[in-house]
Amino acid sequence: MSNVLTISPSPHVHTDDSVRKIMYRVVLAMLPALAWSVFVFGLDALRVTLIAVAACMAFEYLIQRFVMKVTPSVNDGSALVTGILLAFNVPADLPWWILVLGAFVAVAVAKLSFGGLGSNIFNPALVGRVFLLISFPVQMTTWPVTKQAAVDATTAATPLGLIKEGILNGKPLNELMGTLPSTSDMLLGNIGGSLGEVSALMLLLGGLYMLWKKVITWHTPVAILGSMFVFGGIFWFVDPEAYLTPVFHLLAGGAMLGAIFMATDMVTSPMTGKGQLIYGVGIGVITMCIRLFGSYPEGISFAILIMNGFTPLINAYVKPKRFGGQK
Amino acid sequence: MSITIVYTVITLSAIGTLSAVVLYFVAQKFKVYEDPRIDQVEAALPGANCGGCGHAGCRAFAEACVKENDLSNLFCPVGGNECMSGVAGILGLEAVKKDPRVAVVRCNGTCEYRPKTSNFDGATTCAIASSLYSGETDCQYGCLGFGDCVVVCDFDAIHMNPVTGLPEVIDEKCVACGACVEACPKMLIELRKKFPKERKIYVACRNEDKGGQARKACQVACIGCSKCEKECAYDAITIANNLAFIDSDKCKLCRKCVSVCPTNAIIEVNFPPRKIQKETTESTTVNQ
Amino acid sequence: MLKTFKIGGVHPAENKFSSGREIEALALPKTAFIPVGQHIGAPAAPVVKKGDKVKTGQVIAQSNGFVSVNIHSSVSGTVKKIDLIPDASGYAKQGIVIDVEGDEWLETIDRSETLVNDFSFTGEEIIQKIKEAGIVGMGGATFPTHVKLVPPKGMKAGLLIINGVECEPYLTSDHRLMLEKADEIVVGTRLLMKALNVEKAVIGIENNKPDAIRLLKEKVAAYPAISITPLKVKYPQGGEKQLIKAVTGKEVPSGALPIAVGCVVSNVGTAFAVYEAVQKNKPLFERVVTVTGKSVKQPSNFKVRIGTPASELLEAAGGLPDDTGKIISGGPMMGKAVTSLEIPVTKGTSGLLLVPGAEARRDGRMACIRCSRCVTACPMGLEPYLLMTASEKQIWERAEKEKVMDCIECGSCSYTCPSSRPLLDYIRLGKGKVGQIIRSRKN
Missing domain, CATH: 1.10.15 (3-methyladenine DNA Glycosylase II; Chain A, domain 3)
Structure with a gap:
């Protein structure tokens, strides 16, 4: 006992989990989807991801170091996650400068201006994505074709984009159905779309890993996908001529990506299981409303951001079940 | 077209007038008289x-x-x-006159005088540390050094000195609101009479242990030897629980107690240096 | 499906190194330092003075009010002084220092090992004997047992639960006691049942002690009123409220005592002490203490006299490891870090844990990422992150509204926080402040 003893209040043992481990597990969970995107979009996908990650980490470091004048916490892994998620949300051939701008909005505006990790109200990657979507609608909705698809086309539309555009042009649904990819293509990810959203299967794989490692709980994804299924199912059941099947809605667009990786962001989702169910159902219903009645083909980003805003309210009113509380 | 404009103006004016009348009556009804x-x-x-x-x-x-x-x-x-x-x-009333006061930290147990015997590794506030245990040194009465007093000060008048590990009061800024007095779990801060030229003499210790034990924990602890009490010509010094206390309302700043204190527990601040005694006090400090 | 409590809970590494080590009687100390306040409630008043000769088991400080207990001399010898001695928290408290000379016990104490099975006492007599023997809750809470055995007016106990859970990692003193003193514990349980006038008793034991479960099942086979309930391993199952929930499915209402749902909970150590007090006339002056730690040479369970300095226990366990960075009195989840090895064993000391320097310090505190693990882990269904913020910002009304007073200080929140935030530190502070506010409101 050469040194003086340490005194601290109990408990004196600590779980070996840490913020960094959680973040790296999220990164690990995103790897299958990333690998798939490289497979279908080629090295462009890797380029976009690397630029987004590098930009997010650089902005985080520079702003914390020189503007906020605090010790940079860039090694906690949260900027890495934000970068990958941002990349997952953009087309693989997005110009680098648009990506860097998106990273700036995500890290500087959505995260650090609120006080950094843990204090932000909205999911940083989604704020970055929505900012880009509104500012650069053309670049953000022009998707490159997958390598496996026809070689004569240079751009491909997402399944949801096809439908929305068709309906706006007054085409009947059954005519449009023929242009849609098959369910198995959508499950695998042989469709047009942003980097991370194409393969529902790979995203589910990552989700299962995170569930196993207890990074996320089942509440949010199940509530989102379940409510989308039910909501879409009701419309399909009432009028199958005018509406698509609920399974199509689950597999198309960013539903999986949003439900598994974006909405489950710890910082911006409610604390209790019950709260997460309310939050998830809110996201599912808003998403379907935008998809079915809005002018955008896809609405999960908006839905998540809207429900992020409700999270403090949900936290204030949905309390865990107290031990010995009167029923 | 013009008829629409006319109707709009009329409707809005009517709503406006009605609201104003309602507001007026409500305001009258709920009026609260305030002096x-x-x-x-x-x-x-x-x-x-x-x-x-x-x-x-x-x-x-x-x-x-x-x-x-x-x-x-x-x-x-x-x-x-x-x-x-x-x-x-x-x-139209009579105000009581009070002497201006200033906060004084009654502990001089710097890192040098008071060796650490343990390391606190909890949430760094004095309140939590003191409710857990007696502190990082063997003196259970001394400053914990986590700066709860600094946090509560609205006037930026108290700061931690990183070298000594003790809080220091900036006299010009201190307004004697007493927030730090409340915040200190060891009750080390006292509001004392403000003397001209920011001069102060006080016992910088609150250790109530017996002399030997107090001295062992801290070189500048008051050991309750009562030399100062005997020296004081103004009855300003009292000894209780092995600890001397100088009543600032009685003290005349004669500085005699300072020179007799064997442990340098009595501190004089902002006095002109004395020629001979100064040297001896310094030499004793060095020898310790 | 094994029973357990429903809300929250964590699974810290068990590290019960000493569970295979039999209880050894530790040699008497040269000097015993016996604090007069070893329990919850008023400290006892010393009744001996400097120079008095005392015998082992003699009352040296008298109970000082209803919620207070007698303190007995754990050794025989001469009272050296009655002075302030530093307790586990470093603050000096009154205590009696005795120079040990021989080991002469009071004649009334039966020192034989034979099992006594005398049930001729009435309930009141048993309670009286427990009170005189100075018995407190041996699990660490040190609440006077005789107070617990007298339910408040209008309330009736229906079930006695004996706590053999020992959910704290590292500690094995209760486990060993159950293995080695099973008969005595059963007799103690029956005595407690008689004192409480209850028809049923349950001994709750976590499933990581299958040998104890098996043995006690055999021993209680003859007494249908006593049953053994194996419980699924989960911390903090040894918490009174969690144990009642696990065994009976009933929840003690917020702010109420276990008696509100007709239960009284006692530790197995307490049951053993009750046996000794009633059947052997032996007051509480020794207890089983686990000495353990990752670097301790010989993790052991000792039968130790109250007042023995911790350093002597360590000596017997192979000396103080070189890498010691923290010394904990009690278990790692709820125990108290101590500043010196000179602190004496008291009635509530269940273990002495030596933590290597590398594990002694906490990880750096990071920002809360709202992962809600503390909410999931809290066995009381509270929101630790919110309570910590309320305490940090000194919003005591909010802390009170969010039921800070329900916190049992089990430490599950701080344990589980990936950001290593000092949740419990602040919640404890908030509990103290809100408690003060509530008391001042009542006055």
């Missing part, structure tokens, strides 16, 4: 809302002044006598 002097008194106060007077902010103090109709128990330490005479003028 206008409260506003005047509040305006005369410093507006620091520090709570040093014992009330929840300046407004509450102003209300108390008006309600009590007697200022003998009310005093704003921040504004001082000047401010209180202003308040008294507004209310």
